[in-house]
Amino acid sequence: MCVGLPARVVSVNDGTAIIDANGAKRDVRAELLDDLEPGDYVMVHAGVAIAKISSDDEEEGNEVLGLLNIS
Amino acid sequence: MNEIIEKSREIITSYDGPKVRIMEVCGTHTHEIFRLGIRSLLPENIDLISGPGCPVCVTPVGFIDEALYLALEKNCLITTFGDLIKVPGTEMNLAGARAKGGNIRPVYSPDDAVEIARENPDEQVVFLSVGFETTTPSSCLAVKKAKKLGLNNFSILTANKSMPNAYLKLKGSADAFIYPGHVNAITGNAVCKKLKDDGVSGVVAGFTATELMTALAVTIEMLKKGEPFFVNCYPRVVKDEGSISAQKLMDEVMELCDTEWRGLGMIEKSGMKLRSEYSDFDARIKFNMPHIEGKPNPGCRCGEVLQGHCKPSDCPLFGKVCTPLHAVGACMVSDEGACSAYYQYNQF
Numbered sequence: 001m002c003v004g005l006p007a008r009v010v011s012v013n014d015g016t017a018i019i020d021a022n023g024a025k026r027d028v029r030a031e032l033l034d035d036l037e038p039g040d041y042v043m044v045h046a047g048v049a050i051a052k053i054s055s056d057d058e059e060e061g062n063e064v065l066g067l068l069n070i071s
Numbered sequence: 072m073n074e075i076i077e078k079s080r081e082i083i084t085s086y087d088g089p090k091v092r093i094m095e096v097c098g099t100h101t102h103e104i105f106r107l108g109i110r111s112l113l114p115e116n117i118d119l120i121s122g123p124g125c126p127v128c129v130t131p132v133g134f135i136d137e138a139l140y141l142a143l144e145k146n147c148l149i150t151t152f153g154d155l156i157k158v159p160g161t162e163m164n165l166a167g168a169r170a171k172g173g174n175i176r177p178v179y180s181p182d183d184a185v186e187i188a189r190e191n192p193d194e195q196v197v198f199l200s201v202g203f204e205t206t207t208p209s210s211c212l213a214v215k216k217a218k219k220l221g222l223n224n225f226s227i228l229t230a231n232k233s234m235p236n237a238y239l240k241l242k243g244s245a246d247a248f249i250y251p252g253h254v255n256a257i258t259g260n261a262v263c264k265k266l267k268d269d270g271v272s273g274v275v276a277g278f279t280a281t282e283l284m285t286a287l288a289v290t291i292e293m294l295k296k297g298e299p300f301f302v303n304c305y306p307r308v309v310k311d312e313g314s315i316s317a318q319k320l321m322d323e324v325m326e327l328c329d330t331e332w333r334g335l336g337m338i339e340k341s342g343m344k345l346r347s348e349y350s351d352f353d354a355r356i357k358f359n360m361p362h363i364e365g366k367p368n369p370g371c372r373c374g375e376v377l378q379g380h381c382k383p384s385d386c387p388l389f390g391k392v393c394t395p396l397h398a399v400g401a402c403m404v405s406d407e408g409a410c411s412a413y414y415q416y417n418q419f
Contacts, residue, residue: 001153001201002125004099032314033316045206045209047181048208050205052308053307060282060306060307061073061075061079061285064306065079065288070082070288
């Protein structure tokens with residue numbers, strides 16, 4: 001139940017969004033996120049988009065290690 | 072292998088300092104660390120222990136007994152995340168209730184339960200609302216939707232948990248914590264920064280190989296410095312302020328309450344219950360629920376596993392009478408439980 005599902009937003013309409021997670025599409029609640037647009041990536045939990053995903057994990061890893069001067 | 076993983080692997084495998092205990096709080100982290108083979112990289116002086124971060128595992132036996140009461144005594148249609156169906160109550164689990172004629176339906180989200188209530192106006196539909204801050208907003212949205220639709224046949228049985236006071240309870244269980252990324256995506260990082268000020272160290276981590284390796288490497292590097300720390304290693308999802316809209320939603324619909332955690336006992340202000348404005352949707356009030364006290368199997372050591380006091384393989388029931396097909400404890404039932412992970416990845 002507690003697994004987050006990363007997914008691409010296909011469309012947004014009146015607080016709901018259709019998301020595509022590796023080809024599986026479904027409606028999710030999207031009213032917790034402002035300015036959601038098709039093409040955005042979101043984290044979905046129990047049918048609710050809870051957060052936008054802003055980059056890929058390699059960019060993120062470089063950012064984290066770089067900030068701490070770990071290299 | 073990407074450069075980040077390679078760099079992190081060097082830091083982790085070359086660690087030669089004093090023995091450190093790192094607790095991954097989240098059950099999904101536990102499973103991913105096993106699945107990715109990260110444990111096999113760890114030198115002997117890094118001990119990874121599993122914490123209480125699976126909502127199913129920390130749900131007490133009494134909650135299952137309450138759900139059984141609603142299913143069998145009040146003839147409610149019980150909707151639930153699938154993981155809960157095989158969690159043992161005192162005398163049976165929800166699958167047993169279904170065998171006795173109870174109407175038990177797994178759902179993917181609380182919204183699906185509202186839909187079932189809308190389609191079945193003659194049934195009293197109850198959703199078993201478990202989860203941390205990550206999942207609680209979905210229950211709040213469902214309750215608001217049911218209220219808007221004017222449904223008088225939908226309610227929720229709450230066992231929602233709030234993590235901050237549980238972290239304080241775990242203080243001292245480990246030298247550093249790997250915090251659940253998606254809880255922080257909702258709550259933000261203020262709680263973890265406060266914990267750092269109280270001497271509790273940790274990082275918040277994502278779930279991919281790169282993210283978990285980065286988080287472990289950062290933890291090791293920071294532990295070497297010997298000062299309390301907090302680092303957000305999952306900034307692509309976790310923002311410092313968290314989700315303001317989710318925080319407002321939870322505050323509007325629910326309020327903190329004292330609650331029991333399996334294995335950890337009662338923790339003050341660590342649960343979430345519906346506010347009085349939404350009491351029409353509170354199953355305990357609606358069905359005048361009597362006090363029900365569950366009795367866990369005395370041989371089960373889930374409680375100690377959840378606090379990192381012992382490993383699943385230290386439990387005398389593990390892998391013998393307690394297996395995923397015949398689970399005695401919740402940590403074996405849930406796919407996110409530590410015992411399930413140890414069993415699945417052959418850690419006997």
